[in-house]
Amino acid sequence: MPSKKDYTGISDPKILEERLIMPSTFETIDSAVFELLDDGFNIFCTTNEGWRKVPIIWMTAERAFQVKNNQNLRDSSDSIILPIATIERTSIDKNPEKKGIFQAHIPPTFDKKGGSITVARRINQDKTSKYANANAFDKRGQINFPKENNRVVYHTISIPMPVYVEINYSIVLRSEYQQQMNEMLTPFITKTGGINYTVIEKNNHRYEAFIQQGFTQENNNANLEAEERTYKTKVDIKILGYLIGEDKNQEQPKIVIRENAVEYKMPRERFATEDELEHIGKEGFYRES
Numbered sequence: 001m002p003s004k005k006d007y008t009g010i011s012d013p014k015i016l017e018e019r020l021i022m023p024s025t026f027e028t029i030d031s032a033v034f035e036l037l038d039d040g041f042n043i044f045c046t047t048n049e050g051w052r053k054v055p056i057i058w059m060t061a062e063r064a065f066q067v068k069n070n071q072n073l074r075d076s077s078d079s080i081i082l083p084i085a086t087i088e089r090t091s092i093d094k095n096p097e098k099k100g101i102f103q104a105h106i107p108p109t110f111d112k113k114g115g116s117i118t119v120a121r122r123i124n125q126d127k128t129s130k131y132a133n134a135n136a137f138d139k140r141g142q143i144n145f146p147k148e149n150n151r152v153v154y155h156t157i158s159i160p161m162p163v164y165v166e167i168n169y170s171i172v173l174r175s176e177y178q179q180q181m182n183e184m185l186t187p188f189i190t191k192t193g194g195i196n197y198t199v200i201e202k203n204n205h206r207y208e209a210f211i212q213q214g215f216t217q218e219n220n221n222a223n224l225e226a227e228e229r230t231y232k233t234k235v236d237i238k239i240l241g242y243l244i245g246e247d248k249n250q251e252q253p254k255i256v257i258r259e260n261a262v263e264y265k266m267p268r269e270r271f272a273t274e275d276e277l278e279h280i281g282k283e284g285f286y287r288e289s
Contacts, residue, residue, distance in 0.1 A: 021119065021159065022203040023254045026167075029241040032202035033169055034058060034087060036209065040200070041191055045083050045175070045183040054173075054184055059088040082230065083175035083184060090236075093166040100164040100242060108160060108252075115158030115256035124153040124259065131262065151262035158256045162242040171235040181231040185215065188235050200239070212236040 022028070034056065037043070043054040108114040131151040171188075175181045188211060192198050196211040216234040245254045 021157070021255055022205070023247065024162070024203075024205045024242055024244040025247045026243070028202050028205060029167060029207060029239060030058075030089065032200040032205070032207055032241075033209070033237065033239060035202065036198070036200045037085065037087065037171065040198075041187045043085065043184050043187055045180045047083065047180070054083050054085050057084060057086045059086050080174075083173070083180045085174070085184065086172045088170045088172075089167060090170045091168045093168075094163070095166055098164050098166060098240060100162065100240070102162060106161050109158075109256075112252070113256045113258070114160065114252040115258075116161040118156055118158045120157040122155050122157070124155050127153040127259075153262055154260050156258045156260065158258070159254070160245045160250075160252075162244050164240065164242045167239045167241055169237045169239065171237060173231075173233045173235065175231045176229065178231060181233060185233055185235075188215075205242075207242075208240040210238045210240070212238060 038056050044051055045054055106116040108116045132149040135149050135151065136147050173181060173184045175184060192211065196213060198209050200207050200209050218232040220230060
């Protein structure tokens, strides 16, 4: 009787884990970057109200939405309350030299479903068990277990070809005091240790994040005029991500599932010679005996 290794290709099937495959889009990468700052770095600093978490704002949202979504971000005069951190996606670059793990272009299958990369394979238990039960009966109609079943139905799962892109994000830290800026900036330098590299995840997708080595400071503390003193530091992060499919513009399925053929039956034709049809079963196929 075949073992589980014959079907899965691995010696220990317990390590198999079934996950939901979601398409990778720009929103997926943006969410991963936001969670990196909000949960990964988890920036706190000292304020007039004690040790508090620094709010993170995505800059694409309109001001009216920001006010309605979180009224604690602005004071009674509608001025933004510092300290605060903002994120903005500044550029997107499709560099042919950054191909990721796929060094060659793999065209999709030429049918209505498409799909280029096979990512998983699983056994269709329902159909495979039916073939196994049918194979267990001998010619006398008696059940003969265990018996080897070579007709295994697989579900082969494939996705479109991932396209790698370099996306740059600009993170701006704003504060009223130097101490706050020091506390906010330190995690960006020390969190990754001696390298400027980390991995971010979202919906079972993993992207590479590179914190750029330069930290641009735009402070006005040297200005002795009457305007409010603020400290501003810009941190740039480059993400090596990938896009799968055309998002909502894609007509083909984002995840393609195909079944393999386990049995071939060829009907025998004798219409040309008008021979008698011998050994024809109820299903209409020719049998040798």
